[in-house]
Amino acid sequence: MEEEILEDILSGYRGNRSEIVPILQEVQDNLGYLPEKAMTEIAEFIGVPESHVYSVASFYAQFRLLPLGRKRIAVCRGTACHIRGAPQILKTIEQKINLKEGETSEDLEYTLETVACIGCCALAPCIRINKDVSGEMTPEKAELLFSENNKEAENE
Amino acid sequence: MNDKKVLLHVCQGTGCISGGADKVFNQLNELLDNSDYNHNVIVKKTGCHGFCQQGPLIVVEPHGFFYTKVKEDDIGEILKSLEPDGNPVKRLFYHEPLTNQPIPKYNDIPFYKLQTREILRHCGDIDPEDIQDYISIGGYKALNKALLQSPENIINEVKRSGLRGLGGAGFPAGRKWELCRNAKGDIKYVICNADEGDPGAFQDRSVMEGNPHSVIEGMIIAGYAVGAQKGFIYVRAEYPLAVLRLKIAIEQAREEGFLGENILDTNFSFDIEIFQGAGAFVCGESTALVRSIEGKRGWPKPMPRAHTTEEGLWNKPTLLNNVKTFANIPLIINNGAKWFSSKGTEKCKGTAVFSLTGKVVNCGLIEVPMGITLRKIIYEIGGGIAGGKKLKAVQTGGPSGGCIPADLLDMPVDFDSLKEAGTIMGSGGMVIMDEDTCMVDVARYFLDFTQRESCGQCIPCRLGTVQMFKILDDITKGKGRKGDIDLLIELSESIMKGSICGLGKTAPNPVLTTIRYFRNEYEAHINDKKCPAKICAM
Ligand SMILES: Cc1cc2nc3c(=O)[nH]c(=O)nc-3n(C[C@H](O)[C@H](O)[C@H](O)COP(=O)(O)O)c2cc1C
Numbered sequence: 001m002e003e004e005i006l007e008d009i010l011s012g013y014r015g016n017r018s019e020i021v022p023i024l025q026e027v028q029d030n031l032g033y034l035p036e037k038a039m040t041e042i043a044e045f046i047g048v049p050e051s052h053v054y055s056v057a058s059f060y061a062q063f064r065l066l067p068l069g070r071k072r073i074a075v076c077r078g079t080a081c082h083i084r085g086a087p088q089i090l091k092t093i094e095q096k097i098n099l100k101e102g103e104t105s106e107d108l109e110y111t112l113e114t115v116a117c118i119g120c121c122a123l124a125p126c127i128r129i130n131k132d133v134s135g136e137m138t139p140e141k142a143e144l145l146f147s148e149n150n151k152e153a154e155n156e
Numbered sequence: 157m158n159d160k161k162v163l164l165h166v167c168q169g170t171g172c173i174s175g176g177a178d179k180v181f182n183q184l185n186e187l188l189d190n191s192d193y194n195h196n197v198i199v200k201k202t203g204c205h206g207f208c209q210q211g212p213l214i215v216v217e218p219h220g221f222f223y224t225k226v227k228e229d230d231i232g233e234i235l236k237s238l239e240p241d242g243n244p245v246k247r248l249f250y251h252e253p254l255t256n257q258p259i260p261k262y263n264d265i266p267f268y269k270l271q272t273r274e275i276l277r278h279c280g281d282i283d284p285e286d287i288q289d290y291i292s293i294g295g296y297k298a299l300n301k302a303l304l305q306s307p308e309n310i311i312n313e314v315k316r317s318g319l320r321g322l323g324g325a326g327f328p329a330g331r332k333w334e335l336c337r338n339a340k341g342d343i344k345y346v347i348c349n350a351d352e353g354d355p356g357a358f359q360d361r362s363v364m365e366g367n368p369h370s371v372i373e374g375m376i377i378a379g380y381a382v383g384a385q386k387g388f389i390y391v392r393a394e395y396p397l398a399v400l401r402l403k404i405a406i407e408q409a410r411e412e413g414f415l416g417e418n419i420l421d422t423n424f425s426f427d428i429e430i431f432q433g434a435g436a437f438v439c440g441e442s443t444a445l446v447r448s449i450e451g452k453r454g455w456p457k458p459m460p461r462a463h464t465t466e467e468g469l470w471n472k473p474t475l476l477n478n479v480k481t482f483a484n485i486p487l488i489i490n491n492g493a494k495w496f497s498s499k500g501t502e503k504c505k506g507t508a509v510f511s512l513t514g515k516v517v518n519c520g521l522i523e524v525p526m527g528i529t530l531r532k533i534i535y536e537i538g539g540g541i542a543g544g545k546k547l548k549a550v551q552t553g554g555p556s557g558g559c560i561p562a563d564l565l566d567m568p569v570d571f572d573s574l575k576e577a578g579t580i581m582g583s584g585g586m587v588i589m590d591e592d593t594c595m596v597d598v599a600r601y602f603l604d605f606t607q608r609e610s611c612g613q614c615i616p617c618r619l620g621t622v623q624m625f626k627i628l629d630d631i632t633k634g635k636g637r638k639g640d641i642d643l644l645i646e647l648s649e650s651i652m653k654g655s656i657c658g659l660g661k662t663a664p665n666p667v668l669t670t671i672r673y674f675r676n677e678y679e680a681h682i683n684d685k686k687c688p689a690k691i692c693a694m
């Protein structure tokens with residue numbers, strides 16, 4: 001399945017060196033991360049050593065080399081969020097779902113990350129769960145959010 | 157109310173959407189579709205109005221009523237208010253925080269009244285996904301006007317305007333354009349820097365989300381002026397909505413003949429592509445950005461090096477400007493250099509856009525003339541410090557900038573004065589800090605950021621920032637040693653001297669400014685093992 005998706009993605013490109021980042025972005029969008037096999041094939045497709053693809057993939061914060069959880073939680077650690085209490089929000093969430101920054105739960109339910117800025121700084125502190133941004137967070141709100149999230153997941 | 161056509165502008169910026177504005181928009185359309193409400197109501201989705209903190213926002217035109225924190229449940233009442241005998245929904249008006257007085261209209265709210273909105277003027281009153289809306293406010297007129305003139309004329313106009321690049325360093329835009337025009341070579345590129353790497357700033361995002369065509373029009377004019385055939389917009393991938401709106405805008409501009417072959421039936425051809433950055437602060441730096449588009453690691457070229465205007469993308473002459481620099485171009489071409497240079501100070505013309513955030517009452521996006529004082533920004537537009545606390549410092553320029561203390565409040569805000577005070581104008585982040593903010597923690601925070609983001613190419617930056625971070629981390633944990641302050645200053649000097657690019661050269665700024673203005677806080681941490689703001693756990 002993964003191979004088909006990859007082939008499908010690659011068919012949309014010409015194989016130029018400058019397409020590496022866009023290809024990696026599309027692959028990650030579809031597969032959730034960058035499997036080693038995919039990077040090997042991309043290297044072959046573009047005609048560069050595997051190490052080049054790896055060096056690009058490991059340079060940019062956006063790329064993930066391991067599978068991610070279904071719920072990707074990104075806590076903003078931007079300046080506006082930091083001085084309005086982002087560290088406490090991160091701590092609360094870490095305790096609530098029992099993960100540290102950068103970790104994914106074994107059942108692949110959650111991944112907890114921090115990001116440089118979500119761009120919603122006027123509503124600091126902010127977090128993002130998958131694509132949804134929640135602003136004006138407080139530790140209490142964060143706690144509630146994850147209790148609700150858990151319930152929702154169980155009901156599904 | 158009368159039965160003339162009523163326009164409801166529903167903000168669909170990232171901030172308002174996070175508060176449920178997308179649901180509000182859908183609910184509004186649904187109610188209008190499924191009932192016999194006033195048929196003279198037109199609903200329009202717009203970009204960011206700037207006052208994100210009060211969102212989701214709806215503006216009723218032509219009355220100018222400004223509804224704040226609108227929920228789905230409020231829509232019925234808003235629609236009722238638009239009927240012939242309806243009254244405005246007072247409870248949704250903005251309430252002045254101190255007096256709790258309701259202020260019904262947009263233009264009477266101090267946050268807006270005291271701004272000079274030029275770049276942001278139409279963010280919030282046009283539909284960013286409909287090129288006709290942009291055209292209806294005079295969009296692409298400037299392009300038409302430009303194509304009737306010689307490229308040299310346009311460059312002269314930009315030079316005369318005094319416009320300085322709004323990406324941070326304030327390099328004169330016209331001069332850069334001229335350098336690129338005069339560079340040898342037939343193939344040239346124009347790049348819009350929309351990386352917005354400062355964590356805590358969102359002004360470029362809001363311009364792209366609210367008025368993407370203004371940036372595109374500016375880029376096309378630049379392409380014509382410097383003799384380029386192709387443009388790139390380098391946007392950070394964390395801005396999916398901006399990417400989407402730019403994509404739509406580019407497609408529509410092609411359909412209308414503003415982009416592509418033989419633009420407006422002239423010999424000039426130009427097209428634009430979007431390139432999504434992948435989350436690296438250093439890629440905002442010109443040479444790193446160029447390498448990133450070329451499909452490489454975003455490693456800056458060591459200085460000294462050729463100018464990007466000579467040797468840029470694929471070694472071709474390349475013009476790189478910030479989002480807001482380009483957004484100013486149609487205004488300058490339409491209104492003239494004189495109009496532009498009538499705003500601002502002697503050396504810094506025009507306006508500046510800031511993301512006003514932190515411990516200030518009114519957080520949001522603001523546009524002010526260059527040279528305005530910090531006091532005006534914080535106390536008049538910003539409504540003062542939240543919770544009646546005392547102002548301690550203002551941070552500008554993000555990780556490359558610094559913190560200036562409350563006693564410099566009457567300093568004019570422009571490239572040169574900020575530099576003198578030890579910080580930089582930056583691209584527009586302005587974070588207000590109150591007495592509960594610990595300045596050592598802030599310095600530690602920024603060095604944590606830069607040591608993560610250092611590209612690792614040169615040793616002074618790669619190792620130096622880590623060392624500085626460790627010292628600061630120790631100080632905030634009560635493990636500071638005598639002599640740490642001097643050591644930080646010494647390290648700063650070496651990093652600034654030895655680093656090969658702007659990231660390292662500016663990384664110590666947050667530490668140096670906090671030592672310069674808040675040395676007593678460092679001393680309290682080191683000597684008395686106390687954090688005066690009670691932020692650091694000691
Ligand atoms: C580390 C670093 C990060 C930068 N980040 C940005 C950025 O996010 N956006 C930006 O426009 N300029 C950024 N710059 C400045 C650019 O290198 C460049 O000067 C600017 O884009 C030129 O546009 P302007 O002349 O319109 O200001 C950065 C510079 C450095 C050294």
Ligand code: FES
Pocket residue numbers: 076077078079080081082116117118119120121124125126355356357
């Ligand atoms: S600082 Fe957190 S959203 Fe910008």
